[in-house]
Amino acid sequence: MTTLLRVDNVSRxxxxxxxxxxxxxxxxxxxxxxxxxxxGSGKTTLFNVITGYVKPDAGTxxxxxxxxxxxxxxxxxxxxIGRTFQLTRIFARITVLENMLVAxxxxxxxxxxxxxxMSSKVEVANAMEWLSFVGIAQLAELPAGALxxxxxxxxxxxxxxxxxxxxxxxxxxxxxxxLTLINSIAEKIKTLNESGKTFLIxxxxxxxxxxxxxxxxxxxxxSALISGTPDDVxxxxxxxxxxxxxxxxxxxxxxx
Amino acid sequence: MLKTKNLWxxxxxxxxxLKTKNLLxxxxxxxxxLKTKNLLxxxxAVALALFPIFESNPSYQTIGVxxxxxxxxxxxxxxxxxxxxxxxxxxAAFYGTGAYTMALASIHWNMAPGAAMFWLVPxxxxxxxxxxxxxxxxxxxxRRHTFVVITIAIFFVFQLxxxxxxxxxxxxxxxxxxxxxxxxxxxxxxYYVALGIVIFAALLSTSVRRSRFGLQLLAIRDDExxxxxxxxxxxxxxxxxxxxxxxxxxxxxxxxxxxxGQIYPQFVFDPLFDISIALMAFFGGLGTVxxxxxxGLILESAQQYLTVTFSNDSLYLILLGSLFLLVIMxxxxxxxxxxxDRYSKKVDRNRSALSQNSLTLNEGAT
Numbered sequence: 001m002t003t004l005l006r007v008d009n010v011s012r013x014x015x016x017x018x019x020x021x022x023x024x025x026x027x028x029x030x031x032x033x034x035x036x037x038x039x040g041s042g043k044t045t046l047f048n049v050i051t052g053y054v055k056p057d058a059g060t061x062x063x064x065x066x067x068x069x070x071x072x073x074x075x076x077x078x079x080x081i082g083r084t085f086q087l088t089r090i091f092a093r094i095t096v097l098e099n100m101l102v103a104x105x106x107x108x109x110x111x112x113x114x115x116x117x118m119s120s121k122v123e124v125a126n127a128m129e130w131l132s133f134v135g136i137a138q139l140a141e142l143p144a145g146a147l148x149x150x151x152x153x154x155x156x157x158x159x160x161x162x163x164x165x166x167x168x169x170x171x172x173x174x175x176x177x178x179l180t181l182i183n184s185i186a187e188k189i190k191t192l193n194e195s196g197k198t199f200l201i202x203x204x205x206x207x208x209x210x211x212x213x214x215x216x217x218x219x220x221x222x223s224a225l226i227s228g229t230p231d232d233v234x235x236x237x238x239x240x241x242x243x244x245x246x247x248x249x250x251x252x253x254x255x256x
Numbered sequence: 257m258l259k260t261k262n263l264w265x266x267x268x269x270x271x272x273x274l275k276t277k278n279l280l281x282x283x284x285x286x287x288x289x290l291k292t293k294n295l296l297x298x299x300x301a302v303a304l305a306l307f308p309i310f311e312s313n314p315s316y317q318t319i320g321v322x323x324x325x326x327x328x329x330x331x332x333x334x335x336x337x338x339x340x341x342x343x344x345x346x347x348a349a350f351y352g353t354g355a356y357t358m359a360l361a362s363i364h365w366n367m368a369p370g371a372a373m374f375w376l377v378p379x380x381x382x383x384x385x386x387x388x389x390x391x392x393x394x395x396x397x398x399r400r401h402t403f404v405v406i407t408i409a410i411f412f413v414f415q416l417x418x419x420x421x422x423x424x425x426x427x428x429x430x431x432x433x434x435x436x437x438x439x440x441x442x443x444x445x446x447y448y449v450a451l452g453i454v455i456f457a458a459l460l461s462t463s464v465r466r467s468r469f470g471l472q473l474l475a476i477r478d479d480e481x482x483x484x485x486x487x488x489x490x491x492x493x494x495x496x497x498x499x500x501x502x503x504x505x506x507x508x509x510x511x512x513x514x515x516x517g518q519i520y521p522q523f524v525f526d527p528l529f530d531i532s533i534a535l536m537a538f539f540g541g542l543g544t545v546x547x548x549x550x551x552g553l554i555l556e557s558a559q560q561y562l563t564v565t566f567s568n569d570s571l572y573l574i575l576l577g578s579l580f581l582l583v584i585m586x587x588x589x590x591x592x593x594x595x596x597d598r599y600s601k602k603v604d605r606n607r608s609a610l611s612q613n614s615l616t617l618n619e620g621a622t
Contacts, residue, residue: 051485073485083485091478094471101468102475103486110492113469163487 004029004198005081005167010049010059011222019045020056021222027167032189032199034209034230037219038243043202044086046219047169051083052076063167082160083169086202088152092145096136096155099144100127103159127162134158134188150177157188167198174205186212210234218242300549301455308447317443319560321515324450325508327552329529330536331457331545332504335464336497337534338543341477342396345530346407349414350502352525353387354380354509356418359430359519369433374449377510384506385499392498396491399480411530418521429520432513446515453511454549457504461545464500473497477543532556539583541590550591555580 005027012020020042027033035043048054050061052073060069068076082103091099101119104127119127131137134154139147144155153173160168173189174182182205189199189212203209209216210230217227220242226233233239304324308317329351337344357380362373395406418424435442464470472493475483484490513519533548536555541547558579562572587594 053481053485073481074487074489077485077487085482089479089482091475091482093478094474098471098474101471102483102488110469110472110489110496113472113493114467114496116468118466118468118471159486 002029003027004064005050005200006062007046007050008060008062010046010056010061012045012049012054012056018222020049020059023059023219023223025217025224026227027198027200028215030193030196030198031215032193032201032213034213034216035200035202035219036204036206036209036216036233037225041219041242042222043219044171045222047083047171047202050076050169051081077163077165080164080166081169082163082165082167084153084156084160084171084173086171086175088149088156090144090147090152090155090159093143095141096131096144096147097124097127097140099155100131100159100162103163130158130162131155133161135184150181153177153181153185157185161192165197167200168192170199170201170203172203173201174203174208182208304451304454305448308444312440314439314443315564317447319557319564321443321446321450322560323553323556324447324454325512326533326536326556327549328450328453328457329505329508330533330540330548330552331454331461332501333533334537334542334544334548335457335461336473336501338537338548339464339470339473339477340494340497342399342494342498343404343534344395344407344498344501345404345534346391346395346409346411346414347502347505347533348525348527348529349391349411350384350388350505351509351512351529352414352418352521353384354506354511355513355519355524356424356430356509357383357506358510358513359432360423362432362514363430367433369435370437371445373433373435373514374445376514377449377453377507380510380513381503381505381507384502384509388499388502389495392495396494396498408527408530411525411527415521415525418525424521427521429518431518432516434517435514446511449511450508453504453507458545458549460500460504464497465545469493469496474543535580537590539580539590541592541594541596544590544592544596547590547592 003026005025007023007025010020010023011018023042023046025035025046035046037043045054049056050068052068052071052075055070060067062068063076063079063081066079068079068081071079091102094102098118101123104119104123128137128140131140134157136147136151136154136158139151144152147155153176157170157173170189173185177185186208189201193199201209201213213230215227216230216233218225218233218236218239220238225238225242226236228236307320311317311320329347333344333347336342358373358376361367361376361379367373367376391407391410395403395410398406419427424430437445464473472483472488472490475486475488476490476494480490509524513524532555533552536551537548538551539547539555540549540551555576559572559576562575566572583591
């Protein structure tokens, strides 16, 4: 196993709040890695640093042996890191299929965009294939804004997949969707992982994380507390302390 | 050579080609071309082309020239602002740049007054594009309301510049080489050049809408940060669109200067121009190809006609204002979108389910 994505000693503060403090993380190639921690522990900020939306104050991010610290989001995506957002972000006023086509060419030059048509037959076929994979192909012609929250989650997953990234960062894929859909999303992640995709998943649903991830990293107050197998993490005293000691009842009940 | 046998073979071959299936295919193809929508476009183009032939009154022909100029400018403006959602209110800077390019070039190059000056029209567009690049580079760093304010501010810088510099003639303006064509047909060449610019702008707007680049502009309108995270080079795409939209506007400015024969800073760098072309696009349907064309056709011709008919200044404003209110009240997304929703069955419910209200409701529910 080789390390595909590596975060070393990253720090980032917003005003006086230290969102990330000397945070380090390794994602093995071909793994499904879980990232858990109480609200405000810096999980999403870490995602933002990796994908280029937020610049770190210190530390480095390495992907495939290449530094992507301070790279712009489009560059990060072109290199092969796709992500979804906690609150889904889709293009509401264009159709579902057009949403897919935006992401199709991950390193297309802007000049070529001027001279080529919106899509080729191959691209449409490929986009439709991924839409059927997540199960919303029948909605392809609808404006994406007409989709329900759960369907938007699926669309977001589909258009990240259409560009064939190596690593996929999922920010709460099971948040706010019903149980049937959660299971179906977990199945999809497993299938994709078997075909060689690497996943890094932020999630509060412990059953989901523990069932899916071979390795789990716990974040607390901006840094990675421990990493290990789900069983190691579950029984670790520090983790229980982070969740229970923080006085965040909601989190602790979820963890139980 | 022409044996009966060969003839029979030929006949058999031709029958193969003319099989029912092939004939049906041919029919289907021709029906595709002759769709109602395409026919309407064709009809509109023919009607516009024939207008000066059937309407020989120069004052109505003048209205025609102004109307076409505004149709082209609104279409070109919409190609960037309508698609990307970056509402620019400083496009008069490009219009004025085109006008001053025409004036200064024709004066300094001692051009013979006449048709040769039309060659300066594309030059006006080109200079406008060159001016648009640094403007866009600065203004496109900010979004939404800030972008609107910055474009207005930059526009006023241009206006002040034209008023205060000596080479622009200051408030006295510039007089172009005097074109002494007969008044009875003076407008006609300008009309057809303006029509050419309209067709150019409409074709460009259509091809942008169908290109990957156009899709990227629409994605930027809906969620710029998300588009960036999906590999869209948003800064380059925005600047390209912004600069491209300046071209037809600059050409219109140049044509306007030649048409008027003299220009003043406050008329070619006119804040009302910015608002007009934006309103025309809103009126017809923002982000559609036909919207700004229709908006420009209705609003500019109505305004010009009413001004001519009721020379009383305020009456035409009341009529125009009422028309505008009616459209905003009953067709808030513009005329084109309203009728498209109503008559295209396929997208009927889905599109109207997308009105601003239901969008906010959906997001609120999550």
